[in-house]
Amino acid sequence: MIRIGIVGYGNLAKGVEAAVRNSADMTLAAVFTRREPEKVHIADPDAAVCRYSELDCWAGKLDVVVNCGGSAADLPLTTPEIASRFNVVDSFDTHAKIKEHFAAVDERAKAGGNVALISVGWDPGLFSLARVYLNSVLPEGKDYTFWGRGVSQGHSDAIRRIPGVLDARQYTVPVPASLDAVRAGQTPDLTVREKHTRECFVVAEEGADLEAIEKAIKTMPNYFADYDTSVTFITAEELARDHKGLPHGGTVIRTGTTGVEAKDRHTAEFSLNLESNPGFTGSVLTAFARAVYRLSQKGETGCRTAFDIAPALLFPGDPLSML
Amino acid sequence: MIRIGIVGYGNLAKGVEAAVRNSADMTLAAVFTRREPEKVHIADPDAAVCRYSELDCWAGKLDVVVNCGGSAADLPLTTPEIASRFNVVDSFDTHAKIKEHFAAVDERAKAGGNVALISVGWDPGLFSLARVYLNSVLPEGKDYTFWGRGVSQGHSDAIRRIPGVLDARQYTVPVPASLDAVRAGQTPDLTVREKHTRECFVVAEEGADLEAIEKAIKTMPNYFADYDTSVTFITAEELARDHKGLPHGGTVIRTGTTGVEAKDRHTAEFSLNLESNPGFTGSVLTAFARAVYRLSQKGETGCRTAFDIAPALLFPGDPLSML
Numbered sequence: 133m134i135r136i137g138i139v140g141y142g143n144l145a146k147g148v149e150a151a152v153r154n155s156a157d158m159t160l161a162a163v164f165t166r167r168e169p170e171k172v173h174i175a176d177p178d179a180a181v182c183r184y185s186e187l188d189c190w191a192g193k194l195d196v197v198v199n200c201g202g203s204a205a206d207l208p209l210t211t212p213e214i215a216s217r218f219n220v221v222d223s224f225d226t227h228a229k230i231k232e233h234f235a236a237v238d239e240r241a242k243a244g245g246n247v248a249l250i251s252v253g254w255d256p257g258l259f260s261l262a263r264v265y266l267n268s269v270l271p272e273g274k275d276y277t278f279w280g281r282g283v284s285q286g287h288s289d290a291i292r293r294i295p296g297v298l299d300a301r302q303y304t305v306p307v308p309a310s311l312d313a314v315r316a317g318q319t320p321d322l323t324v325r326e327k328h329t330r331e332c333f334v335v336a337e338e339g340a341d342l343e344a345i346e347k348a349i350k351t352m353p354n355y356f357a358d359y360d361t362s363v364t365f366i367t368a369e370e371l372a373r374d375h376k377g378l379p380h381g382g383t384v385i386r387t388g389t390t391g392v393e394a395k396d397r398h399t400a401e402f403s404l405n406l407e408s409n410p411g412f413t414g415s416v417l418t419a420f421a422r423a424v425y426r427l428s429q430k431g432e433t434g435c436r437t438a439f440d441i442a443p444a445l446l447f448p449g450d451p452l453s454m455l
Numbered sequence: 456m457i458r459i460g461i462v463g464y465g466n467l468a469k470g471v472e473a474a475v476r477n478s479a480d481m482t483l484a485a486v487f488t489r490r491e492p493e494k495v496h497i498a499d500p501d502a503a504v505c506r507y508s509e510l511d512c513w514a515g516k517l518d519v520v521v522n523c524g525g526s527a528a529d530l531p532l533t534t535p536e537i538a539s540r541f542n543v544v545d546s547f548d549t550h551a552k553i554k555e556h557f558a559a560v561d562e563r564a565k566a567g568g569n570v571a572l573i574s575v576g577w578d579p580g581l582f583s584l585a586r587v588y589l590n591s592v593l594p595e596g597k598d599y600t601f602w603g604r605g606v607s608q609g610h611s612d613a614i615r616r617i618p619g620v621l622d623a624r625q626y627t628v629p630v631p632a633s634l635d636a637v638r639a640g641q642t643p644d645l646t647v648r649e650k651h652t653r654e655c656f657v658v659a660e661e662g663a664d665l666e667a668i669e670k671a672i673k674t675m676p677n678y679f680a681d682y683d684t685s686v687t688f689i690t691a692e693e694l695a696r697d698h699k700g701l702p703h704g705g706t707v708i709r710t711g712t713t714g715v716e717a718k719d720r721h722t723a724e725f726s727l728n729l730e731s732n733p734g735f736t737g738s739v740l741t742a743f744a745r746a747v748y749r750l751s752q753k754g755e756t757g758c759r760t761a762f763d764i765a766p767a768l769l770f771p772g773d774p775l776s777m778l
């Protein structure tokens with residue numbers, strides 16, 4: 133049995149916990165939290181709940197730690213820290229800082245004799261894998277990534293910070309005409325606005341200036357100003373009833389050609405339609421934790437990404453049956 | 456430069472030749488044929504054309520041999536033979552005999568100190584990879600594979616063997632209602648007939664008994680009897696004008712759940728729409744030849760499948776840019 137530790141206990145950690153319970157070759161040893169452990173109620177009755185500061189006491193008792201912290205402030209500090217003591221997996225997704233994170237984690241993992249795997253999930257993660265496979269087999273071509281329809285938590289949070297807003301849910305939605313054109317093998321140059329629209333469902337305080345809120349959303353730089361954005365005001369009850377889930381998904385499409393003089397055109401697509409973004413991402417992290425364990429058993433050390441993982445390492449059974 | 460040898464010079468070999476020309480890190484050294492070399496005219500002016508029996512003379516001059524023979528009679532003999540002298544890649548696709556082929560190739564590759572990679576293409580190959588990744592990250596679920604719309608050469612050949620038939624082209628077509636149901640996340644149990652239909656375009660000899668040909672096709676066991684099959688008689692000119700390509704494609708879909716008590720449902724899909732089946736398959740074989748070369752440079756030996764290949768090994772550049 134692969135003994136798993138989970139750091140954090142938010143939605144993603146709960147996804148990992150469920151995936152570990154659904155994996156016959158894994159067991160959850162402990163959840164590590166910065167909250168008061170007695171206030172954290174995990175689903176698995178056999179696992180411990182401990183303070184994050186006690187993690188080091190678990191040396192020799194955990195095969196892989198799945199770090200479920202946030203990319204902005206948490207993972208850049210904690211993944212290197214954990215990598216010096218344990219094999220570790222994270223879902224670091226700040227694309228611009230991945231090389232820096234890789235270097236920091238690699239140094240600590242090598243020093244500690246551990247294997248670390250960063251930036252796993254569906255994007256970065258499965259979508260990145262689709263891009264590498266498809267760029268390798270179709271070197272002449274063009275990539276497109278569309279996200280949604282799904283909830284962007286970063287954009288929902290940005291709306292919640294506007295004065296007068298009580299709660300909000302933002303959906304990222306691909307523009308159907310653009311998606312159809314790319315699927316049909318066309319290779320348009322698409323602006324940000326032509327790729328996605330943003331749908332906002334907002335609960336306002338009683339008496340709030342709705343026009344001002346709508347304007348504040350639609351003109352917000354980076355988040356909304358470059359998109360066609362719709363704002364719909366709803367009640368707290370409607371939000372709880374119709375928007376409680378965290379669905380997401382998207383699609384990676386590569387169109388390209390083979391041949392030297394006479395060219396043939398090909399289109400490849402990988403798409404996901406997820407009822408629960410953290411549930412699915414947690415399941416991806418868990419499969420990659422299996423690969424980390426197996427690499428560690430072979431005596432490997434240092435940082436890896438999904439690109440370094442032979443797919444057979446993820447699969448619990450005999451992969452030849454999948455050919 | 457990775458020096459490539461190609462065995463055979465049919466459509467697939469021509470696809471490999473074009474892909475090698477489109478790869479900056481590869482060069483075609485020679486094509487090996489069982490025909491008279493002077494009668495084989497390859498596109499690359501700098502490569503040699505030699506008899507297959509001369510392959511051994513090229514020891515030390517080829518980094519990877521791409522074996523483009525057929526699965527039925529050729530690859531089971533030649534891939535082990537080549538593996539004892541060279542690194543080799545093939546597209547062996549007789550699913551029921553893959554383990555046997557693997558064992559034969561593995562023994563010879565290990566004895567010769569070479570790396571061999573079998574069963575690469577899009578199915579088996581990229582579709583197999585999609586199945587392994589998706590089964591690993593969604594262990595609770597159900598797989599579906601649909602093929603087409605595309606030309607099945609085996610089924611076209613079967614029609615050509617019927618007395619009175621001059622030429623034929625058979626298209627395998629997914630049943631739209633079944634594909635839509637699976638894409639929508641349903642998990643029906645589908646019969647052979649419910650998954651695919653077969654469209655046959657047939658050129659008959661003058662005066663041939665068309666009713667007898669149509670009946671012979673529609674009742675042919677294994678190939679057509681279990682399917683809804685349509686037969687359309689056309690002229691040789693129409694066949695040459697409208698059906699000269701070898702398009703193919705298909706889609707792998709996995710629907711599954713995460714969660715323990717409350718389950719969330721997810722759907723993942725990988726699909727290909729190929730204007731030229733041999734052109735694309737040749738490009739896939741070429742990317743995997745790069746991986747074989749790199750594994751051999753590391754000192755590895757023995758037989759591999761696509762599942763054993765870390766995706767970074769396929770990619771000519773820095774894969775971190777793809778995250």
